Amino acid sequence: MRRHRFMIQLIRGFKDILPNEIELWKHIEQTAITLFESFGFRQIRVPILEKAALFQRSIGEHTDIVEKEMYTFPTEKGELITLRPEATASIVRAYLQQRMYAKDPIQKLYTLGPMFRKERPQKGRYRQFYQINAEVFGIESPYIDAQMIFMLTRFFRQLSITGLEVHLNSLGCPLCRPAFKKALSGMLMEKGDALCSECIRRRDTNPLRVLDCKRPGCQSVVENAPAITDYLCDDCARHFDRVKACLERMGIPYVVSPRLVRGLDYYTRTAFEIQTRELGAQNAVAGGGRYDTLVEALGGPSQPAVGFAVGLDRLVDLALTKTRASELTPDIFIAAMGEAAQEKAFEWSCELGREGIKTEIDFSDRSLKALMKRANRLGAGYVLMVGDQELDRGTAVLRNMRTREQTEIALSGVLGGVKSQLRAASDGRPHGDSQL
């Protein structure tokens, strides 16, 4: 195979997802869709490309995402457009532009699809990655914050993913956060000698980000920094207490992480992250929180909102360590020998496929032994054999690959015979992809 010279490879950090793995993706997506809809969420689909300004305004100019991770291109007219690095901004945009709030300010929406960030690829981190997002607009109550976290834990439970931790924090609101910011940056000014260069810059632009810098020097500085939860105003404190109480009531364990700060500017009050220890450095499988000021900041009415994003790629990685990627095995394999038999077999395969029976057929003119080997490798439950002998006798042979039993079926009644055999076999045992 001389192909390297001309072979074009995929872009760094991008990947192909092959059929075997897709079964798992579909299962995860379907689980989310069913669950979210039972909680009253409806699907929305928004574009992958948006104007760059949308993300600059929503995510924040001084975030890593906007400063260095976005795929941004100029159009012919010179307008900057961006491959979305996250979905919330687009959903808010749609909520406003389509005036969804006018019909009903309360909207519960979910979406799923690819996001793009130009980071250095790593385990669990890709430049095109997939998220499932859920957002609630128009509800300020802490109950909904807790319910979304509850819904997430249900989701992971349904996928049999264990060993997760809920990390929780409150980031305050425009009323109380400034006081905390002031206290924090004052403290960072005093004791900031050990800060890394990045954090010295952040100290002015976005002091909260210094809190979750993982460098030892910054950690030690931050160790006895004031906790934001001590600065919350009465409303924010009550809100936070309520969220915690609800989680306790629903039996969801959580850890309050005062240093948990979201990488996006728009968050207020509740912030949370769901982490695992099994994925190395990229330990967040879901993250989200409240963003009560974003809708208004993007030019809409003042409406509170909460949301989260689940990292699908990481979920798949986790699930792959538990369950093996599944093969989709055919119900029946048709082994046809000779020209005349293949003609019959072709018709049967079309008919059986139309009936919803997973049918595999090999049109290469090979020995029965070779065809049987292939049927076995594909994991076919049955093999239907037909050749000149069978055509002369007016029958085909149906072999149960598990029990090795063979029965003869009249050529005229092949479809009915195969169907009744398959039905009889599947009655006794569980069928299909139940091991997921």
Place this chain on the structure above:
RNA sequence: GUGAGAGUAGCUCAGUUGGCAGAGCACCAGGUUGUGGCCCUGGUGGCCGUGGGUUCAAGUCCCAUCUCUCACCCCA
């Protein structure tokens, strides 16, 4: 963006001080003239990631580049 490791058959990997490109699995065929899994025999398959350089000679040494992996960073 920074650092470290790796790229040889479809897959997992050997390859000595630079000297004819290897194994296991998989695949194909035969053993069994029409019956799978086990076994035996044989076979197909490689510009050694790509491009340059050093050398009589490069999978091996040097440079560049691409991709992967892990970490920093960041987050889903």
